[in-house]
Amino acid sequence: MKIVSAKVFVCSPSRNFVTLKIETEEGIYGIGDATLNGRELAVASYLEEHVVPLLIGKDASRIEDIWQYLYRGVYWRRGSITMTAIAAVDVALWDIKAKQANMPLYQLLGGKSRDSVRVYAHANGTNIDHLIDEVRQAQQLGYSAIRIQSGIPGIKKTYGVTEKGIKYEPANASLPEEQVWSTTKYINHIENVFAAIREEFGYDLDLLHDVHHRLTPNEAAQVGKILEKYRPFWLEDMVPAENQDSFRLIRSRTTAPLAVGEVFNSIWDCKTLIENQLIDYIRTTIVHAGGITHLRRIADLASLYHVRTGFHGATDLSPITMGCALHFDTWVPNFGIQEHMPHEAIVNDVFPNDYHFDNGYMHCGETAGHGVDFNEQLAAQYPYKPAYLPVNRLEDGTLWNW
Ligand code: KDG
Ligand code: MG
Numbered sequence: 001m002k003i004v005s006a007k008v009f010v011c012s013p014s015r016n017f018v019t020l021k022i023e024t025e026e027g028i029y030g031i032g033d034a035t036l037n038g039r040e041l042a043v044a045s046y047l048e049e050h051v052v053p054l055l056i057g058k059d060a061s062r063i064e065d066i067w068q069y070l071y072r073g074v075y076w077r078r079g080s081i082t083m084t085a086i087a088a089v090d091v092a093l094w095d096i097k098a099k100q101a102n103m104p105l106y107q108l109l110g111g112k113s114r115d116s117v118r119v120y121a122h123a124n125g126t127n128i129d130h131l132i133d134e135v136r137q138a139q140q141l142g143y144s145a146i147r148i149q150s151g152i153p154g155i156k157k158t159y160g161v162t163e164k165g166i167k168y169e170p171a172n173a174s175l176p177e178e179q180v181w182s183t184t185k186y187i188n189h190i191e192n193v194f195a196a197i198r199e200e201f202g203y204d205l206d207l208l209h210d211v212h213h214r215l216t217p218n219e220a221a222q223v224g225k226i227l228e229k230y231r232p233f234w235l236e237d238m239v240p241a242e243n244q245d246s247f248r249l250i251r252s253r254t255t256a257p258l259a260v261g262e263v264f265n266s267i268w269d270c271k272t273l274i275e276n277q278l279i280d281y282i283r284t285t286i287v288h289a290g291g292i293t294h295l296r297r298i299a300d301l302a303s304l305y306h307v308r309t310g311f312h313g314a315t316d317l318s319p320i321t322m323g324c325a326l327h328f329d330t331w332v333p334n335f336g337i338q339e340h341m342p343h344e345a346i347v348n349d350v351f352p353n354d355y356h357f358d359n360g361y362m363h364c365g366e367t368a369g370h371g372v373d374f375n376e377q378l379a380a381q382y383p384y385k386p387a388y389l390p391v392n393r394l395e396d397g398t399l400w401n402w
Pocket of ligand 1: 037210212262312313314315316339389
């Protein structure tokens, strides 16, 4: 199973995606996602300049050894660019191995732990009435878990809340848009949001909420205390987590379940959080944390401490990551929930895939491999466009966390 070529593609069918295709002497190929929103070309160049030359001639079946080669064999370990590049290689190699075995990926991982994968939807309202409409629409599609985000009175634009009709804020500015944040205005409003949704829909619906790193640990503890009586499924990314110990303060003051980790890129970013049971859900994804090989280690560590998975699944992760995540979710014993934001039709045309949504659950499909392909000719019609996510400032102009 000698690797004879590895090619990197950057395309933009509605948003940017970086894709790695590895081919073997036997003609079996594998596809990996290498998309890092807003920093796409850095990963593409890392792969092209520094990884592809190392892969040619290697045995594609030695997934673990190639992973260690790209991780330990490089003096400069970890970091989002390196770990996204390693993930792309790893996923492409698992795809090849599963195709060679003529099995869907979940079978290679150990087989099914469940019949289907529970997913949560996004509901974003510019105000509470709009949010109620969005929650109702998601419920009608069959979702029983919904992430709720609301515009905040007095703030022009709030993270995660888009114009009516647009499902998600795209990274679409050629320079970052600047937005404003006020913790006081947010804390004054957030209880009204949860109270209104519970009043309208009752307690059968699981509600999730993402704070996107905006708070300090003490403010996060206050929000947890305010919201815990509305029984959130989880509160996500309440604080930036570089200082993992800061979660002790939040944890000691609230029983609201905590989720974190979509920006993490290795097991070392969540070791303290997991071993000290400071979180309930780990959101670190296959594409940004070294692929399936490394995510298995994170999930196994988490399982020792009653921490469950809740993979990031926003539309800036390509369908390759979604397909792989669904295979992983089908197998992993300590599965919690999977984020689901449907891609636009053109994205599914460029990345034909075998997964499907049905009444609040997803199914990974039975195609050999991870079930996601890449249409190179179609992709070539959508060249890369520079695009940034917004940045965030406090009302006095201080740069704040995104
Ligand atoms: O690239 C950033 C997005 O993926 C992120 O803003 C989405 O927070 C997010 C989520 O929970 O889906
Ligand atoms: Mg998030």
